[in-house]
Amino acid sequence: MNYSEKVMDHFINPRNVGEIKNADGIGEVGNAKCGDIMKMYLRIEDETITDCKFKTFGCGAAVATSSMATEMIKGRSIDDALKLTNSAVMEALDGLPPVKVHCSVLAEQAVKAALTDYYQKQGIDPEPIVGKVPEMEEE
Amino acid sequence: MEKRIIYADHAATTAVSDAVLQAMMPYFQTNFGNPSSIYSKGRENERAIIDARARVARCLGADPKEIFFTAGGSESDNWAIKGVADKLAAKGKKHIITSAFEHHAVLHTCEFLEKHGFEVTYLPVSADGLIDPQQVADAIREDTALVSIMYANNEIGTIQPIAEIGAVCKAKGVLFHTDAVQAVGNVEIDVKAQNIDLLSLSGHKFHAPKGVGALYIRRGITLPNLIHGGGQESGKRAGTENVTGIIGLAQAIEDATANIPAKIAKLTPLRDKLIDGILKIADTRLNGSRTQRLAGNVNISFVGIEGESLLLMLDHYGIMASSGSACTSGSLDPSHVLLSIGLSHEVAHGSLRLSFGEEFTEEDADYILAVLPGIAERLRSMSPMWETIQKEGIHFNADKTKLIKEGE
Numbered sequence: 001m002n003y004s005e006k007v008m009d010h011f012i013n014p015r016n017v018g019e020i021k022n023a024d025g026i027g028e029v030g031n032a033k034c035g036d037i038m039k040m041y042l043r044i045e046d047e048t049i050t051d052c053k054f055k056t057f058g059c060g061a062a063v064a065t066s067s068m069a070t071e072m073i074k075g076r077s078i079d080d081a082l083k084l085t086n087s088a089v090m091e092a093l094d095g096l097p098p099v100k101v102h103c104s105v106l107a108e109q110a111v112k113a114a115l116t117d118y119y120q121k122q123g124i125d126p127e128p129i130v131g132k133v134p135e136m137e138e139e
Numbered sequence: 140m141e142k143r144i145i146y147a148d149h150a151a152t153t154a155v156s157d158a159v160l161q162a163m164m165p166y167f168q169t170n171f172g173n174p175s176s177i178y179s180k181g182r183e184n185e186r187a188i189i190d191a192r193a194r195v196a197r198c199l200g201a202d203p204k205e206i207f208f209t210a211g212g213s214e215s216d217n218w219a220i221k222g223v224a225d226k227l228a229a230k231g232k233k234h235i236i237t238s239a240f241e242h243h244a245v246l247h248t249c250e251f252l253e254k255h256g257f258e259v260t261y262l263p264v265s266a267d268g269l270i271d272p273q274q275v276a277d278a279i280r281e282d283t284a285l286v287s288i289m290y291a292n293n294e295i296g297t298i299q300p301i302a303e304i305g306a307v308c309k310a311k312g313v314l315f316h317t318d319a320v321q322a323v324g325n326v327e328i329d330v331k332a333q334n335i336d337l338l339s340l341s342g343h344k345f346h347a348p349k350g351v352g353a354l355y356i357r358r359g360i361t362l363p364n365l366i367h368g369g370g371q372e373s374g375k376r377a378g379t380e381n382v383t384g385i386i387g388l389a390q391a392i393e394d395a396t397a398n399i400p401a402k403i404a405k406l407t408p409l410r411d412k413l414i415d416g417i418l419k420i421a422d423t424r425l426n427g428s429r430t431q432r433l434a435g436n437v438n439i440s441f442v443g444i445e446g447e448s449l450l451l452m453l454d455h456y457g458i459m460a461s462s463g464s465a466c467t468s469g470s471l472d473p474s475h476v477l478l479s480i481g482l483s484h485e486v487a488h489g490s491l492r493l494s495f496g497e498e499f500t501e502e503d504a505d506y507i508l509a510v511l512p513g514i515a516e517r518l519r520s521m522s523p524m525w526e527t528i529q530k531e532g533i534h535f536n537a538d539k540t541k542l543i544k545e546g547e
């Protein structure tokens with residue numbers, strides 16, 4: 001697998017691994033059957049993501065894209081986080097092998113799923129803001 | 140602990156040995172002639188190929204006329220299966236028996252034949268990764284053209300009862316092919332005693348270069364030509380011979396088969412030490428029979444860990460290995476071999492294959508056992524799947540093929 005040095009760096013030294021207790025938003029995407037699960041935790045204060053952590057079960061690219069995604073939204077506004085795209089994550093990692101592009105999609109979805117959860121906890125319908133996030137598939 | 144570099148992926152390929160390289164060297168520049176040429180540089184090469192064919196034959200208990208050089212395992216498998224199918228279809232025999240966990244060179248060839256009017260029976264594999272000769276006997280029909288069962292599995296290293304299957308096929312008058320790519324040099328092979336009609340082998344699995352192999356075709360069986368052209372390989376596989384490769388193959392197979400019992404005696408305790416040591420890590424399982432397996436193969440699944448990330452971490456520590464996870468197969472499904480022995484997708488994704496050869500040492504095994512628990516712990520600590528497993532009391536079922544919830 002031809003991973004860039006950035007991907008390898010984020011895999012070997014992932015940033016923001018872990019959980020946030022009583023997180024304001026938690027999103028989980030992917031499933032064990034396909035071999036990728038990402039779980040994203042957000043702490044949100046005044047529309048800003050003040051902290052962000054992740055846990056990932058998956059390949060090198062899955063870990064690296066989650067790690068990069070947390071770096072890209074930490075300290076940023078919700079609006080900025082909503083604009084995070086999978087291609088931006090890929091670009092920040094100096095690219096991904098074609099078969100691994102879906103990992104970057106998963107990372108984008110994990111952020112959106114966590115924001116959906118945040119709005120739901122606030123009693124706000126997330127769909128007009130976040131859009132539809134694919135449901136977690138149960139086996 | 141000092142970092143070690145350990146190549147534990149011999150089932151994928153091996154390095155060309157010094158002896159093999161030295162045997163090949165003269166044929167690149169000095170004896171470069173075309174074996175078909177009449178002058179001495181050509182004749183020298185022809186003699187070298189005759190000699191190489193005899194040496195390969197001797198290592199298998201075959202006759203030199205029964206050895207055909209090819210470009211490797213995939214080519215030999217294709218030729219054997221399509222060749223027999225083509226030949227026997229004319230006699231109304233359009234049924235092939237193989238197993239569910241063959242290499243893709245066999246499986247995809249069979250799938251191709253299915254599209255061309257053949258019927259293929261894929262024998263199921265036991266939970267231990269073994270085929271019972273009785274299954275073969277029961278599956279043989281009037282119109283069966285060929286039985287193709289691999290000698291040793293490339294992922295889980297299980298060794299099939301080849302002589303018994305050969306006897307069944309002989310008794311029923313059906314041709315028997317075996318893909319012995321992973322077996323050569325690791326188990327004693329005697330094509331006559333084991334009633335093998337066709338056998339595929341590949342040089343790069345035992346220290347010959349990549350892109351050279353052979354197909355043993357028992358005398359009396361005439362397969363259609365694989366490549367039409369000149370008269371090389373009795374006119375069956377045309378094209379100027381890969382002289383250096385063929386000479387390398389002969390040297391390599393002699394070296395690999397020179398002392399198999401000693402190799403088995405050396406590697407078996409190391410394999411068992413690795414298996415016992417790795418299984419001490421919680422929620423792991425050995426894939427494939429513990430005893431009917433290659434002395435240099437370990438295959439273990441780790442619950443809650445994905446195979447590719449395990450390989451990348453091991454590589455970081457200098458250990459080169461492989462996995463049957465979907466990520467490493469480049470598809471969405473984990474290895475068909477692991478699924479064939481009954482593993483669920485979740486369990487199959489977390490597999491690790493260590494395959495090693497003669498140079499593997501006790502220190503290498505100790506090093507692997509020293510770093511693996513920490514790697515497993517680290518990957519599990521960041522795995523949401525592991526978290527769910529711990530929280531919800533999910534655990535292995537009795538035969539460790541699936542994950543189930545408490546009380547299920």
Ligand SMILES: Cc1ncc(COP(=O)(O)O)c(C=O)c1O
Nearest residue numbers: 211212213242244293320321341
């Ligand atoms: C069991 C088995 N059959 C066939 C092959 C294909 O051999 P080759 O790479 O020489 O075509 C391999 C090697 O990958 C193998 O392990």
